[in-house]
Amino acid sequence: MSIAQNPLSVEVTLPREGVVLLTVEGHLDIDTATGLQHHLANQFQHGRRHFLLDLASVPFMDSSGMNIIIRAYQQTRESEGSVHIVSPTPAVRRVLDLTGVSITVPLSDSVEDALALVGKQQGEPGA
Numbered sequence: 001m002s003i004a005q006n007p008l009s010v011e012v013t014l015p016r017e018g019v020v021l022l023t024v025e026g027h028l029d030i031d032t033a034t035g036l037q038h039h040l041a042n043q044f045q046h047g048r049r050h051f052l053l054d055l056a057s058v059p060f061m062d063s064s065g066m067n068i069i070i071r072a073y074q075q076t077r078e079s080e081g082s083v084h085i086v087s088p089t090p091a092v093r094r095v096l097d098l099t100g101v102s103i104t105v106p107l108s109d110s111v112e113d114a115l116a117l118v119g120k121q122q123g124e125p126g127a
Helices: 033-045 063-078 090-099 111-121
Strands: 009-016 019-025 050-057 082-086
Touching: 009 033, 009 111, 019 033, 019 111, 033 063, 050 063, 050 111, 063 082, 063 090, 082 111
Parallel strands: 019 050, 050 082
Antiparallel strands: 009 019
16 A cells, blocks of 8 residues: 555644654554654654654555664663554554554553653653
């Protein structure tokens, strides 16, 4: 399937200093994964260290998408950051569970839950 048939859109918002929320919509596969990679790299260059990936509108993800998530996780760990997956669809959740990625990369049901986890990692009081 070509990128024209399944474009990927990524909306970037900054819910908190040092934290970026990337809301991904569309198929995350070999044709589209580099788009997400570019957004992640751009945000990392701008000093963001905590990445929330909202995958609620991603009906399909292949190994290309998974590799992007794993690379982002490794890169953020080196800089005391984090990656959190928010609201993965059942199909994406199954891929994450089968490959063991969900054991390493935290999954949250909502952006608020993911932000609370980031707060705990940053040692915020009351988080």
